[in-house]
Amino acid sequence: MIEFRNVSLTYPNGHQGLKNINLSINDGEFVVIVGLSGAGKSTLIRSINQMVKPTAGELLIGGENTLKYSDRKLRQFRRNIGMIFQNYNLVKRSSVLRNVLAGRLGHTGTLRSILSLFSQADVRLALESLERVGIADKAYQRADQLSGGQQQRVSIARALTQQPKLILADEPVASLDPPTSHAVMKDLKRINQEDNITMIVNLHAIDLSMQYADRIIGLRNGEVVFDGPAASVSEKTFEDIYGRPIKEDDLVGDVSNG
Amino acid sequence: MDKQKRIPIIPLKQKLFTVGVLVVVLSLYAAASIFTGSSPARFMNGIPEMFNFIINDLIPPNWSYYERVFPALLETWNIALLSTSLAVVFSLPISFLAAGNINKKLWLYHPVRFALNVLRTIPDMILAVMFVAIVGLGALAGVYALFFFSLGILIKLISETVEAIDPGPLEAIRATGGNILQIIWFGALPQILPQYVSYSLYVLEINVRASLVLGFVGAGGIGLILKQQMSLFNYGNIAMIIFITFIGVTIIDTLSTSLRKRLV
Amino acid sequence: MKPSLDIRTIKNPKRMKYWWTFVGITIFMTLLYYVAFTQTNLSTRNSIWDAGPLLKRFFWDPFFMPEIHDKIPTYIHAMLETVAIAYAGTLIGAVLAIPVGFLAAANIGGHFSFIGKGILNAVRAFPEILFAIIFVASVGMGPYAGVLAIGINSIGMLGKLYAEVIESIDMEIIHTLKATGASKIQIWVFGVIPQVIPEFCSYALYRYEIDVRSSTVLGIVGAGGVGAPLILAANSRKWEEVGMMLVVIILTVTIIDLISTNIRKRIV
Numbered sequence: 123m124i125e126f127r128n129v130s131l132t133y134p135n136g137h138q139g140l141k142n143i144n145l146s147i148n149d150g151e152f153v154v155i156v157g158l159s160g161a162g163k164s165t166l167i168r169s170i171n172q173m174v175k176p177t178a179g180e181l182l183i184g185g186e187n188t189l190k191y192s193d194r195k196l197r198q199f200r201r202n203i204g205m206i207f208q209n210y211n212l213v214k215r216s217s218v219l220r221n222v223l224a225g226r227l228g229h230t231g232t233l234r235s236i237l238s239l240f241s242q243a244d245v246r247l248a249l250e251s252l253e254r255v256g257i258a259d260k261a262y263q264r265a266d267q268l269s270g271g272q273q274q275r276v277s278i279a280r281a282l283t284q285q286p287k288l289i290l291a292d293e294p295v296a297s298l299d300p301p302t303s304h305a306v307m308k309d310l311k312r313i314n315q316e317d318n319i320t321m322i323v324n325l326h327a328i329d330l331s332m333q334y335a336d337r338i339i340g341l342r343n344g345e346v347v348f349d350g351p352a353a354s355v356s357e358k359t360f361e362d363i364y365g366r367p368i369k370e371d372d373l374v375g376d377v378s379n380g
Numbered sequence: 381m382d383k384q385k386r387i388p389i390i391p392l393k394q395k396l397f398t399v400g401v402l403v404v405v406l407s408l409y410a411a412a413s414i415f416t417g418s419s420p421a422r423f424m425n426g427i428p429e430m431f432n433f434i435i436n437d438l439i440p441p442n443w444s445y446y447e448r449v450f451p452a453l454l455e456t457w458n459i460a461l462l463s464t465s466l467a468v469v470f471s472l473p474i475s476f477l478a479a480g481n482i483n484k485k486l487w488l489y490h491p492v493r494f495a496l497n498v499l500r501t502i503p504d505m506i507l508a509v510m511f512v513a514i515v516g517l518g519a520l521a522g523v524y525a526l527f528f529f530s531l532g533i534l535i536k537l538i539s540e541t542v543e544a545i546d547p548g549p550l551e552a553i554r555a556t557g558g559n560i561l562q563i564i565w566f567g568a569l570p571q572i573l574p575q576y577v578s579y580s581l582y583v584l585e586i587n588v589r590a591s592l593v594l595g596f597v598g599a600g601g602i603g604l605i606l607k608q609q610m611s612l613f614n615y616g617n618i619a620m621i622i623f624i625t626f627i628g629v630t631i632i633d634t635l636s637t638s639l640r641k642r643l644v
Numbered sequence: 645m646k647p648s649l650d651i652r653t654i655k656n657p658k659r660m661k662y663w664w665t666f667v668g669i670t671i672f673m674t675l676l677y678y679v680a681f682t683q684t685n686l687s688t689r690n691s692i693w694d695a696g697p698l699l700k701r702f703f704w705d706p707f708f709m710p711e712i713h714d715k716i717p718t719y720i721h722a723m724l725e726t727v728a729i730a731y732a733g734t735l736i737g738a739v740l741a742i743p744v745g746f747l748a749a750a751n752i753g754g755h756f757s758f759i760g761k762g763i764l765n766a767v768r769a770f771p772e773i774l775f776a777i778i779f780v781a782s783v784g785m786g787p788y789a790g791v792l793a794i795g796i797n798s799i800g801m802l803g804k805l806y807a808e809v810i811e812s813i814d815m816e817i818i819h820t821l822k823a824t825g826a827s828k829i830q831i832w833v834f835g836v837i838p839q840v841i842p843e844f845c846s847y848a849l850y851r852y853e854i855d856v857r858s859s860t861v862l863g864i865v866g867a868g869g870v871g872a873p874l875i876l877a878a879n880s881r882k883w884e885e886v887g888m889m890l891v892v893i894i895l896t897v898t899i900i901d902l903i904s905t906n907i908r909k910r911i912v
C-alpha cells in the first residue's frame with residue numbers, strides 16, 4: 123500500500139508542484155491520474171520513486187516513510203519500482219536486450235554490471251519479459267531500429283525485468299498513434315492483472331482513462347480534486363477536473379482492435 | 381526632425397564604429413609588421429624566396445639519409461601513440477566530472493573546469509620544456525608533455541559531447557535503482573562512444589604533428605635530428621627529413637580521417 | 645498472449661562479426677604497443693614524482709629573485725614580438741584566404757573550385773613546423789620567417805572555413821539582386837559580403853588564438869619571439885628564468901583568449 127500523508131513539493135524555483143496530497147493506493151490497483159497540462163501529474167508520479175523529492179509530509183510504502191531513506195536505501199527501494207516514460211528513454215545505440223537488462227542493474231554489483239557479467243538467470247528473465255510484450259525476436263536489434271510502439275514495449279519489458287511490485291507510467295502512450303496506444307494500454311492492463319503489479323499511469327486522453335482504469339485521480343494545480351472508481355466517472359467529471367468543456371483533443375478515439 | 385538632411389542608409393553610429401574598428405585593426409597591423417619587419421610587400425617576396433630555396437638548396441634530398449630518419453620518425457609516432465592512449469584513458473572519467481549534467485556537485489565541477497581551462501592555455505612546447513626539466517631528456521618527457529596537452533583538448537571535446545546527450549536514458553536507469561557508475565556506463569557511454577573514438581583519433585592526428593617539434597627541446601623524436609641538421613645547414617638531409625615526415629603525417633592523417641568519417 | 649517463441653532459440657546474429665572485429669582490433673593494437681614499448685627508449689633520469697622541487701624552481705623561486713625581476717621587461721618585449729608575429733601572420737593569412745576561399749567554394753568557384761580545394765588541402769597537410777623550418781632556412785632566422793610561416797599556414801585552415809561559410813550563403817538574395825538589375829560589383833557588395841563578413845571575422849579571431857600559441861612554439865626553431873630566449877634558458881638549465889617566461893606566456897595567452905572569445909561572442 124502506498125500512502126501519501128500531507129505530501130507537498132516545492133520546486134527550487136519556488137513553484138509549488140504538489141499541495142498537501144493525501145491518498146492511499148492499494149496493492150494491485152490500476153490507477154489513472156488525469157489533469158490538464160501543468161496540473162502536477164508527472165510531479166505526483168515522480169515523487170513516488172523520488173525522481174523529484176517531496177519537500178514536506180510522509181510517503182509511506184509498506185508502512186515505512188520512504189522520504190527518510192538514505193541514498194543507498196533509496197536505490198534498493200527504486201529497483202522494486204518500474205518506470206515507463208513518454209519518450210521511452212531507451213539507450214538508442216544499444217541493443218534491445220541490453221536496454222532490458224538495465225532493469226537488473228539494481229540487483230547486479232557495479233563491477234559485474236560494467237563488465238556485462240549478468241547472470242544467466244537475469245538474461246533469461248530479460249528475454250522472458252521481452253516475450254511477454256511480444257518482441258523477443260528483436261532482442262539483438264539496436265533500439266533505434268524499432269517503431270515507437272515497439273520501443274515502448276521494450277521499456278515495459280525493462281520495467282518487468284525489475285520484477286517490480288509497482289509500475290509508474292508517465293504518459294506512456296502520448297507519442298503513439300491510437301491503435302498502438304490501445305495495444306500498449308492493454309499490455310499494461312494484462313501485466314496488472316496477471317502479476318498483480320500496482321499500476322499508476324498518467325494519461326491525457328479521457329476515453330483511455332475510463333476504459334483501462336480501476337480508479338481515477340484528478341489533479342488541478344497540484345491538488346487532488348477528484349478520486350473515485352472509474353465506473354463512477356463520466357465526461358462531466360472530467361469537465362469538473364479540467365475546469366473546462368471536453369474537446370476533441372482529449373480523446374484518442376475508440377480503436378479496440380489494436 | 382530636420383527634413384532637409386539626407387536620410388542615412390547606414391546609421392551614423394554604426395558607420396563610425398566600423399571605421400573605428402578598421403582603424404584599430406590596421407594600425408595594430410602596421411605596428412606588428414614594423415615590429416616584425418614583414419610589410420605586406422616583404423611578405424609577398426618571401427614566397428618566391430621560399431621556392432628558390434626549395435629548388436636550389438633542398439632539391440635533391442639526400443636519399444640515403446633515410447636510415448637516420450626512419451627510426452626518428454618511428455619514435456615520434458610512438459610518442460604520439462603513447463601520449464594519446466594515456467589521454468584517451470584518463471580523459472573519460474574526468475570528462476564526466478567536467479560535464480554539468482552528470483556532475484551536479486558544484487564544489488567539484490568548478491575546480492575541475494578551472495584546472496582544465498588553465499591547462500589548455502599552456503602551449504605544448506612549454507609542457508615539453510617543463511617535462512624535460514623534470515624527468516630529463518628523452519622520449520618519456522615528450523610522452524608526458526603531449527599527454528597533458530591532449531588531455532585538455534580531449535576532455536573539453538568529450539565533456540561537451542556528454543553535456544549534449546539525451547538525459548532520458550540516464551533518468552530511466554536512475555529509476556531502476558542504478559548507481560551513478562551504472563548510469564554513466566549504461567546510459568551515457570553508449571551515447572558518446574562514436575564521438576569518443578572519433579575525437580581520440582583526431583587528437584592522435586594533432587599529437588603526431590605536435591610531436592615533430594618535441595626534439596628541439598630534447599623531448600625525443602624527429603625534432604632532434606632536424607635541429608642538428610639545421611645547425612649544420614645540411615640541406616640535403618633536411619629535405620629528406622621534411623619529405624619523409626610529410627609522407628608519414630599524410631598517411632596517418634588519411635587513415636585516421638577515413639576511420640573518423642565512418643564512425644560518426 | 646502465450647509464449648510464441650522458445651527463447652533458447654534466440655541467438656545474437658552479429659556475434660561472430662563482433663568477435664572478429666574485437667580480435668582484429670586487439671591484435672592490431674597489441675602490435676602497435678609492442679613496437680612502441682620495444683623501439684622507444686622510455687627510461688628517464690628522474691622520476692616524475694620528484695617534480696616538486698623543480699616546480700618550485702619554475703613557479704615559486706623566480707618571484708623572489710631580483711635578477712629575474714630585472715629581466716621581466718625583456719621577456720615581455722619578446723612575448724610582444726610573439727604576439728605581433730601572430731597578429732601580422734593571421735591578418736595577412738586571413739586576407740589571402742578570402743580569394744582562395746571563394747575559389748574553393750562550390751557555389752562561386754564552380755568548375756574551378758577543385759583548384760582552390762587542392763591548394764587548401766596541400767597547405768593543411770603540411771605541418772606548420774616544417775613551414776617554419778623552410779622559411780627560417782630560406783629568409784633567415786627572426787620574426788619575418790615566423791610571420792611567413794604563420795601567414796601561409798593560416799590560409800589553409802581559414803580558406804577551408806571561409807569556403808564552408810560561402811557555400812552556406814543564401815543564394816536567393818543574390819538571385820533577387822540580379823533580377824533587380826544590379827551589377828556584378830553591386831551584387832558582391834550588397835549580396836555576398838554582408839552575409840560572410842561576421843563569420844570570416846570570427847574565424848580569423850579564433851585562428852589568432854591558435855596562432856599566438858603556434859608562434860610561441862615556432863620561436864623554438866628560430867622563427868622569432870619568446871621561443872628563442874626560452875630555449876636558450878632551458879638549454880642552460882636556468883629554470884627560474886624559464887619559469888618566469890612561462891608565467892609571462894601563460895598570462896598573455898589567457899588574456900588574449902579572453903578578449904578574443906568575448907569579441908567572437910558579440911560578432912556571431
Ligand SMILES: Nc1ncnc2c1ncn2[C@@H]1O[C@H](COP(=O)(O)OP(=O)(O)OP(=O)(O)O)[C@@H](O)[C@H]1O
Nearest residue numbers: 133134135137139158159160161162163164165166
Ligand atoms: N523542475 C521543475 N522546476 C520548477 N517547476 C517545475 C519543474 N517541473 C515541473 N514544474 C512545474 O510544476 C507544475 C507541474 O508540472 P508537471 O510536469 O507535474 O505537470 P503535468 O501535469 O505532468 O503536465 P504535462 O501534462 O504537461 O506533462 C508545472 O507548472 C511545471 O511548470
Ligand SMILES: [Mg+2]
Nearest residue numbers: 163164165292
Ligand atoms: Mg507530465
